[in-house]
Amino acid sequence: MNDHQLLRYSRHILLDDLGIEGQERILAGHAVVIGAGGLGSPAALYLASAGVGRITLVDGDEVDFTNLQRQILHTQARVGMAKVASGRVALGEINPDIEVLARHERLGGEALDALIATADVVLDCCDNFSTRHAVNRACVHHRKALVSGAAIRFDGQISVYDMARDDSPCYHCLFPETEDVEEVRCAVMGVFAPLTGIIGTMQAAEALKLLAGIGESLAGRLLLLDTLEMEWRSVRFKKDPACAVCGPTPVGQAPGYLPRPAAHPAESGAVCRPDLSGRQG
Numbered sequence: 001m002n003d004h005q006l007l008r009y010s011r012h013i014l015l016d017d018l019g020i021e022g023q024e025r026i027l028a029g030h031a032v033v034i035g036a037g038g039l040g041s042p043a044a045l046y047l048a049s050a051g052v053g054r055i056t057l058v059d060g061d062e063v064d065f066t067n068l069q070r071q072i073l074h075t076q077a078r079v080g081m082a083k084v085a086s087g088r089v090a091l092g093e094i095n096p097d098i099e100v101l102a103r104h105e106r107l108g109g110e111a112l113d114a115l116i117a118t119a120d121v122v123l124d125c126c127d128n129f130s131t132r133h134a135v136n137r138a139c140v141h142h143r144k145a146l147v148s149g150a151a152i153r154f155d156g157q158i159s160v161y162d163m164a165r166d167d168s169p170c171y172h173c174l175f176p177e178t179e180d181v182e183e184v185r186c187a188v189m190g191v192f193a194p195l196t197g198i199i200g201t202m203q204a205a206e207a208l209k210l211l212a213g214i215g216e217s218l219a220g221r222l223l224l225l226d227t228l229e230m231e232w233r234s235v236r237f238k239k240d241p242a243c244a245v246c247g248p249t250p251v252g253q254a255p256g257y258l259p260r261p262a263a264h265p266a267e268s269g270a271v272c273r274p275d276l277s278g279r280q281g
Ligand SMILES: [Zn+2]
Pocket: 169, 170, 171, 172, 173, 174, 240, 243, 244, 245, 246, 247
């Protein structure tokens, strides 16, 4: 680190658990942020301010006037601009020393796989199941840590699927992929603005901890937030031994690993509707 960086990151370096070594790891890290919307905005802003050396933003949408209520990467002047381009401007204003790559597309298949292979940590900040499952499969395949968040109405959830660890469940263990899953999206249902800030900021915190190699991640724990009552619940969950993605006949670890039906279709959960009352152990 040069003098300028020592100054910029001094309040991190002062932290005993993080220090110069942790900050060096953050600076050397590559975070892939899938979705530059409500969750991706605060997540990317904190990753950038904290000095993650390379951040790739992936989003196929343009900034819409209705996004501004919560998507704090964007401004009214940038309505109509690609979200990833708008995000790149915002991150560059906070920290011009890092590299920000903008992918203006809804990534899937080989392109997504190739990008995830280069990541040190992946943040799922998207708003649809098919992308969530595609990102999960790629993270299982390449043994990457996935920090997954969701927010709808007044309810949020966050967990970490640390696929570098043999005992960590994957996203599919908790939310098996099914054909008839209920898609609940903010565009239709509404979302409380600061909820996306709370969950997205926590995603940044988990990603920074993983990059720095400090603390205990949320792997194996799902946190559920009800902002109307302002109450958190923590649900522990284990790897599903029959998981079609990370289980013993793992589609996620073989070369041709793209979709196949879930082992337990009845146990699907809506990603944006954190109702796991039937799943608590
Ligand atoms: Zn799994």
